Amino acid sequence: MDAVVKKMMPPAQYMDKPVTDRPSEAEVEAAVRTLIRWTGDNPDREGLVDTPRRVMKAYREMFGGYDMCPADELGRTFEEVAGYDDLVLVRDIQFHSHCEHHMVPIIGKAHVAYLPDGKVVGLSKIARVVDIFAHRLQTQEAMTAQIAGVIQDVLNPRGVAVMIEAEHMCMAMRGIRKQGSTTMTSTFTGAFRDNPEEQIRFVTMVRSAHGG
Template sequence: MDAIIKNFPNGMNDDADSKVERPTEDEAKAAVEVLLRWIGEDPAREGLLDTPKRVAKAYQELFSGYGHSVEEILGRTFEEVSGYDELVLVKDIPFYSHCEHHMVPVMGKAHVGYLPAGRVVGLSKIARVVDVFGKRLQTQEALTAQIAEAIDSTLKPRGVAVMIEAEHMCMVMRGVQKIGSTTLTSTFTGLFKTQPQEQARFMSMLRGRD
């Protein structure tokens, strides 16, 4: 996975490659207690006694993407496609992530397409790639680029197209507090970038009018 993740500075390293020393679970729970006191709560209150433990456990799940290798997920491909070389599109993939600026949720859908070059990958693997990168601290722009780069680097198709639409809780719960605001990002590689008709076909299939 090195060739993929080292191209991105946004916390992409797997556990094996990361130079960040992880604290212990007890240290993580102590940090939660500090935050509880900082917001004016009493960690000794009955309802909060197990909160540090619960938060630490939840963080293991919410940010589990740091412990997975996209190269392993995309490592198994299939050549028996009966000559199929047209667009493969997996759309409406739900994901949940966290903004790296405020660590509040980002929720949305990803649409991922690629043009095979003799090999295809299991459709569920595309969804897993979205999930792995989503379960890390992110910006939507970086998330979009990382998904495309991972598929492009491992599968080596003739082109990759990724579009993400998401709602950012940092815009809803704080700051400008704009409920219902959606952010769209997209990135294209290969033929999707050099041939406008392929990009147009991707957009048309997203709208269900191919």
């Protein structure tokens, strides 16, 4: 296979690095100790002694999306696709994120489609973009828009469709304590935005029975 590989420059706005100077590991561990005391527990008891360090490391991993550029992931595209220019859908991309209001998990699935305009991108790259945005503090609305925005900007397809369905632990565990309710968001650009039939086709493909 001699696919044409193109490397494009990602738009600057997605290359933003973390906006703050990071505190030291010791500062983060002290903050976790404070939170443990806020729960009413004793950070010096045996089971909790190593917890601040574990939480510090877990945060580095769960919020690793600040150190990655989603536009970079989409920078390599392929043109050798036998003229294929119809809908490409990656559905059921599972993700874990954290709501920016309570810093508790958002657990959900993203469905992402685009209508190529000569260029396609590796399918795993779409899932990677979802993952990078998920590993930041988020609202579901912002995440939906960000995924569509970076694909539209970097790949410049005829249109992008993104649907996210997620459960927000801040609704299940606290506040109104509604478990099992799902929040749906969707956004459309280009031909998806302009043509309701393309939106219906997207939703139908997302909802169609899984193989077998």
